[in-house]
Amino acid sequence: MNEINEKSELRKIRIQSIKRNFNLFKQSKIGILGLVIVFIFGFLALLQPFLFMTNIWDEATYHPVVGYDSQKILATVVSCKDIEYPTPEYKTPSDCPAADEVNIVAVAPYNPGIKEGDVIEQFIQPAPPSSKHILGTDSLGRDVFSQLMEGSQVAFVLGLLSAIVGVGISTLLGTIAAYFGGTVDAYLMRQSDLVLMLPTLPLLFIISAFAELKVWHLALVLGIFGGLGGSVITIKSQALQVKVKPFVDSARITGGSRMKILTSHILPNVAPLALLYMVFSVTGAIASESILSFLGLLNIDMSWGLMISVAQADGYINQGMEYWWLVIPAGLAVTLLAGGFYLVGRGLDDVFNPRLRRR
Amino acid sequence: MVVVFFLFLIISYLLFDAIPGNAFQNLLLNPSLPPYAYEETIALYGLDQPLSVRLQKYIVNFFKGDLGYSYIQFPKTAIELIGERLPRTLMLFSVVNILAFYTGFFVGKVLAWRRGSKSETWITITSVFSYTVFYPWFALLMLWFFGLKMGWVPIGKFLTPNKWYDSPFDSDEVFLEMIKYMVIFSLIYFVISILTKEIESLTQRRNIRLGSFFGLIVISNFYWNTGVLSDMRFYAGDIAYHTILPVLTVTVVAFAGTALLTRTTMMEVLKDDYILTARAKGLSQKRIRDRHAARTALLPVVTSFIFTIVTIIDGSVLTETIFSWPGMGQLILDSVLREDIPVAMATFSFIGVFALIAHFLADVSYAFLDPRIRIKSQG
Numbered sequence: 084m085n086e087i088n089e090k091s092e093l094r095k096i097r098i099q100s101i102k103r104n105f106n107l108f109k110q111s112k113i114g115i116l117g118l119v120i121v122f123i124f125g126f127l128a129l130l131q132p133f134l135f136m137t138n139i140w141d142e143a144t145y146h147p148v149v150g151y152d153s154q155k156i157l158a159t160v161v162s163c164k165d166i167e168y169p170t171p172e173y174k175t176p177s178d179c180p181a182a183d184e185v186n187i188v189a190v191a192p193y194n195p196g197i198k199e200g201d202v203i204e205q206f207i208q209p210a211p212p213s214s215k216h217i218l219g220t221d222s223l224g225r226d227v228f229s230q231l232m233e234g235s236q237v238a239f240v241l242g243l244l245s246a247i248v249g250v251g252i253s254t255l256l257g258t259i260a261a262y263f264g265g266t267v268d269a270y271l272m273r274q275s276d277l278v279l280m281l282p283t284l285p286l287l288f289i290i291s292a293f294a295e296l297k298v299w300h301l302a303l304v305l306g307i308f309g310g311l312g313g314s315v316i317t318i319k320s321q322a323l324q325v326k327v328k329p330f331v332d333s334a335r336i337t338g339g340s341r342m343k344i345l346t347s348h349i350l351p352n353v354a355p356l357a358l359l360y361m362v363f364s365v366t367g368a369i370a371s372e373s374i375l376s377f378l379g380l381l382n383i384d385m386s387w388g389l390m391i392s393v394a395q396a397d398g399y400i401n402q403g404m405e406y407w408w409l410v411i412p413a414g415l416a417v418t419l420l421a422g423g424f425y426l427v428g429r430g431l432d433d434v435f436n437p438r439l440r441r442r
Numbered sequence: 443m444v445v446v447f448f449l450f451l452i453i454s455y456l457l458f459d460a461i462p463g464n465a466f467q468n469l470l471l472n473p474s475l476p477p478y479a480y481e482e483t484i485a486l487y488g489l490d491q492p493l494s495v496r497l498q499k500y501i502v503n504f505f506k507g508d509l510g511y512s513y514i515q516f517p518k519t520a521i522e523l524i525g526e527r528l529p530r531t532l533m534l535f536s537v538v539n540i541l542a543f544y545t546g547f548f549v550g551k552v553l554a555w556r557r558g559s560k561s562e563t564w565i566t567i568t569s570v571f572s573y574t575v576f577y578p579w580f581a582l583l584m585l586w587f588f589g590l591k592m593g594w595v596p597i598g599k600f601l602t603p604n605k606w607y608d609s610p611f612d613s614d615e616v617f618l619e620m621i622k623y624m625v626i627f628s629l630i631y632f633v634i635s636i637l638t639k640e641i642e643s644l645t646q647r648r649n650i651r652l653g654s655f656f657g658l659i660v661i662s663n664f665y666w667n668t669g670v671l672s673d674m675r676f677y678a679g680d681i682a683y684h685t686i687l688p689v690l691t692v693t694v695v696a697f698a699g700t701a702l703l704t705r706t707t708m709m710e711v712l713k714d715d716y717i718l719t720a721r722a723k724g725l726s727q728k729r730i731r732d733r734h735a736a737r738t739a740l741l742p743v744v745t746s747f748i749f750t751i752v753t754i755i756d757g758s759v760l761t762e763t764i765f766s767w768p769g770m771g772q773l774i775l776d777s778v779l780r781e782d783i784p785v786a787m788a789t790f791s792f793i794g795v796f797a798l799i800a801h802f803l804a805d806v807s808y809a810f811l812d813p814r815i816r817i818k819s820q821g
Binding site: 112113116273276277279280281282283284285286288289290292293366370373374377378387388391395400401403410413414417418421422425426429432 | 574577582587590763779793
């Protein structure tokens with residue numbers, strides 16, 4: 084009876100402290116902004132499988148990798164010659180052919196006997212945004228919005244997996260280093276010095292040279308390197324501060340075993356800092372994934388980095404804003420999601436670090 | 443430190459050794475390599491011997507600076523290639539770092555000082571944006587806007603080939619001359635700022651520093667008019683013209699990290715009692731901000747800045763790939779992609795040496811900047 088009461092008391096205290104911390108978190112505007120961004124992308128990531136399952140989206144049209152759809156228009160055949168501009172119809176050379184026209188040079192090889200003034204059916208790829216394709220289609224006729232959703236799934240899986248792996252490792256090693264000290268500590272510190280020294284991107288290049296990197300491989304690699312690096316040092320210093328607190332001494336005097344002290348006294352007090360690190364490392368992981376898939380070193384069907392890579396390889400980035408739906412969404416998505424996680428981290432920082440609070 | 447370095451060398455060798463198949467089998471397939479190069483490479487790396495001997499040979503060779511021929515650019519050795527590429531990367535990124543550090547520190551200082559105002563929120567959001575921006579995308583957009591749309595700057599590359607067609611100089615020669623000039627210039631300016639450190643009045647100090655800066659520019663104008671340099675000026679200008687866009691892009695991305703960190707540390711410092719004391723003494727706002735708060739906040743910023751040098755090397759890979767700047771980053775990406783193992787190995791190890799030196803500098807500068815550590819080590 085008494086025990087049950089104690090447990091419900093404990094739960095109440097926990098809920099109260101979560102509420103109090105959330106109220107603190109709400110005070111920082113940027114933290115809320117970040118949370119909203121993260122939720123929007125999470126919603127996008129979950130929406131795509133839902134749309135496919137309920138058959139609102141047809142897989143043949145909207146699949147991010149193998150879907151195909153192109154806009155059909157009727158175009159007038161004209162001929163654009165190397166003459167002086169402006170002419171009565173066109174102002175500059177880039178205005179010819181206009182939106183509903185097609186240059187005879189481009190279609191003549193496939194349509195023998197065609198002449199100026201004919202009207203033929205044309206497929207537009209990449210097609211601009213329309214009601215069917217909210218963000219248009221890419222150069223292979225695939226829906227950009229669907230690709231964006233697929234990319235956010237990849238980003239979430241990779242970011243969260245690598246962050247959990249990394250923080251798990253660094254929290255464990257950091258507390259062990261602080262608690263046991265001596266040789267273990269010295270060894271772990273040298274090890275994180277070494278990992279800090281390794282240049283991440285070149286290292287990932289080399290790894291990708293001899294192994295086909297899949298997303299979850301990359302997540303593991305990023306997690307392990309993130310977890311062995313600098314965060315061990317920070318978490319160790321936090322754990323050292325906890326270790327000298329009186330309650331750890333009293334736990335030891337009352338006969339708590341080492342494991343018990345580590346798990347139930349030191350770890351919970353290091354956890355906030357670890358959570359903070361986790362959120363920040365998601366930012367780095369998302370950026371690394373995008374960079375690797377941008378450079379084509381990742382074995383992956385679709386991701387934000389790959390979308391930009393395709394747009395660059397096809398030369399649409401140098402066309403600038405004319406094909407904005409190929410250029411802007413993917414890059415902005417990487418930036419926004421990484422920034423969102425960063426802002427959440429900043430908000431949490433305000434909660435856990437009392438020196439940063441305004442009052 | 444030394445142990446860490448040896449561990450790094452061993453790991454980097456094992457990493458390359460673990461590449462499936464024989465990592466050196468490219469040698470056999472490459473027809474442009476003469477037989478003697480093939481034999482020399484095998485002897486150099488001890489490829490017909492067991493792992494322990496190979497490892498030992500690699501480490502010895504690394505300190506001798508003899509890492510064999512490049513497979514792709516054959517007559518050149520790996521070390522020659524690095525010697526050619528390293529100054530370019532160093533120059534680009536030291537300029538960027540100095541710019542980024544100063545702008546970042548300044549912005550962060552102002553942000554913390556104006557806490558709670560509307561401009562603070564907006565500038566913070568902008569700096570978070572440029573801190574987390576997807577770098578290749580941003581660089582490509584900059585390239586498109588300034589290079590293609592506006593046409594103000596060249597799109598990538600190190601120099602304009604037609605201008606150099608009948609040039610009497612080698613591009614590296616000119617470039618080294620430029621580096622020499624930059625080093626002298628910044629050293630003189632550094633000495634001036636140290637000499638003027640003790641001046642009490644803030645406006646007077648600023649005026650002296652600005653005046654001497656413009657004076658130095660006038661003097662350097664004369665400097666570039668003397669002797670061989672007056673012929674080189676045209677070519678040096680061409681290289682400088684090509685550095686504008688990369689420097690601008692990387693600075694915009696790199697300053698944000700410093701700015702955000704300065705903001706955080708400065709906010710912590712502003713809570714301290716001695717700031718309240720300074721306010722109570724009636725010191726001017728600017729003096730409190732620059733002399734009292736900012737100097738204390740500088741410490742962790744400098745340390746973390748030096749730690750990010752490794753990250754900067756990472757970033758250099760992307761910058762150099764996108765702007766076609768022939769530096770270390772491009773070298774390592776190329777050599778890994780085309781399996782030019784000796785060059786890839788040498789570059790990777792060199793980057794490690796770099797990082798090691800950076801960490802050492804971080805430790806030293808920490809002791810130099812923080813009087814508390816200095817006093818402890820003396821007493």
